Amino acid sequence: MSKQEISASVIRRLPRYYRFLGELCEKGIVRISSKELSEQMGLTASQIRQDLNCFGGFGQQGYGYNVRALYDEIGRILDTSGHHRAILIGIGNFGRAIANHVNFLQCGCELIGLFDANPFVAGADLRGMPIHHIDTLAGFCHEEHPEIAILCVPDSAAQPLADKLCALGVRAFWNFSHCDLQIDKPDILVENVHLADSLLMLTYGLHRENLSDSAT
Amino acid sequence: MSKQEISASVIRRLPRYYRFLGELCEKGIVRISSKELSEQMGLTASQIRQDLNCFGGFGQQGYGYNVRALYDEIGRILDTSGHHRAILIGIGNFGRAIANHVNFLQCGCELIGLFDANPFVAGADLRGMPIHHIDTLAGFCHEEHPEIAILCVPDSAAQPLADKLCALGVRAFWNFSHCDLQIDKPDILVENVHLADSLLMLTYGLHRENLSDSAT
Structure with a gap:
């Protein structure tokens, strides 16, 4: 097949x-x-x-x-031997956790750039990589052509940032902000990650167990 | 129905x-x-x-x-008005991100305790809550009866910790370590979160798009 x-x-x-x-x-x-x-x-x-x-x-x-x-x-x-170039935007706790804990190479990706809007964060290093200021994003994309953007930014920043990145040639979004990105181009890939969804499954399960316990 | x-x-x-x-x-x-x-x-x-x-x-x-x-x-x-008591173990970047960004109340949960094995981390505060040393876990569980444990610990620590927590009465696990917990009790709920799975979906999608581009 x-x-x-x-x-x-x-x-x-x-x-x-x-x-x-x-x-x-x-x-x-x-x-x-x-x-x-x-x-x-x-x-x-x-x-x-x-x-x-x-x-x-x-x-x-x-x-x-x-x-x-x-x-x-x-x-x-799955194309795990690929080398899809990824950038990560938003270097708070969550962005740091993603940068440190995800095995990008095993997922066929390479993390090539880190960005943050906070001038006190930009300039520092993470995983031996410099954190760039978000203002340098367009220039970076023109030179380095990342395919994947990982968004760990506040909810309100995610959609305008995604629109901008689409225009800069990014083709796939791994989105950890608490909103579903709306992108009308069919060839743009989006994975919206909503962690709380799986916590709700536990809440639901505990509730169901409590109901059955009290019924017996 | x-x-x-x-x-x-x-x-x-x-x-x-x-x-x-x-x-x-x-x-x-x-x-x-x-x-x-x-x-x-x-x-x-x-x-x-x-x-x-x-x-x-x-x-x-x-x-x-x-x-x-x-x-x-x-x-x-989903029982979002419930008050299922949750503890979070492992206060690294990931644990901090979970503690700060997840809206527990909206998920019918209440975060009642934070734990870490590192004595330099334990003793500090997060979200106005004290971080306890992991050695005090058993006593805490006996007194506070948490139902949910959120595991943000290294892979090798997750399974023995989950076994211990089961014995202490924890009934649900939200597991962010890179392993699937094996718990043989049917009434224990487990949500293993594997973030990289959704990144692999992007890798796969980009690969497929590249294949179709080169075919046309």
């Missing part, structure tokens, strides 16, 4: 498979059955077989999956 | 509806059609009608949805 035909929902699950398979590789595990993988990942074995069948015959009945071949193939699909 | 019957995938989308409807309330918008809501949220109108039909008749043909009533009902389902 060609890569074109893989559905969006399978694609969304690929980073998770990629993570698990990477850990198995590190542990030196060569083969794994869909049953074992399903137990570790909390998916059903049939879901896993269905997902992984989408991109080739890595599973063999009775032998399980070749961990390294599957890992490499998912990496190829 | 009873709340018991709402599917997990609809529940996962509720925080997003809740956010959008909250913003509409703030803007003073009283009614909205599924078509308008779909355009703003990037879902299809039929998906929205199907989702929102799951929990009551808030839409009226030709009149659209009552924004406030729908917002309040989703808030009730």
Whole structure:
């Protein structure tokens, strides 16, 4: 089956498979059955077989999956060996955390520039990289052509900044400000990250458990 | 339809509806059609009608949805008026960002304790709250009974810490360390947050766009 035909929902699950398979590789595990993988990942074995069948015959009945071949193939699909140039804007606690904790190379990205509007922050270093003042953004983009912008700026600043960056050639946004970016160009990619959404899932779950406890 | 019957995938989308409807309330918008809501949220109108039909008749043909009533009902389902007590462990950049930027009350939670293993960090204040040393965790849990633990600790520390917290009565984990917690008790809730997964979606998307550009 060609890569074109893989559905969006399978694609969304690929980073998770990629993570698990990477850990198995590190542990030196060569083969794994869909049953074992399903137990570790909390998916059903049939879901896993269905997902992984989408991109080739890595599973063999009775032998399980070749961990390294599957890992490499998912990496190829996700393009983790790419070198997409990324800039990060907004060097507060959140921006610092992202710069320090995300393994950009493992995600096929390279962090090439850091920016902040605060003149006391700009000028300092982070991860051995200089933090530039936001006023130098246009010049930097003209010279360095970043493809991805990571926005860790206040909500009100995010949309005008994204519009400006689109005009400067940025093609993808990883947005941590508390708003959904509205970009009307179909070829611009946006991932709005709303951390609180997953906290709400815990709140909901606790509430449901309390309801069932009180019902019994 | 009873709340018991709402599917997990609809529940996962509720925080997003809740956010959008909250913003509409703030803007003073009283009614909205599924078509308008779909355009703003990037879902299809039929998906929205199907989702929102799951929990009551808030839409009226030709009149659209009552924004406030729908917002309040989703808030009730998610239990955003709850006061689930949460503690945050690991006060590095990431922990600080979470403590400062997440609106806990809006998520039905209250942040009641901050902990760190570093004696130079413990003793300081954050958001007007003292940061406790991790050694005092057990005593704190016995007295304050937190339900949710937010883990912003190094990968290797996360699993043993979660096991300890389970034994101390914590029932839900919001996990930002780079590992999936393995907890065998079915009533313990876990949300593992893997930020890099959404960055990989951008990498994938850029790669696909480059492929189609070079094909034309």
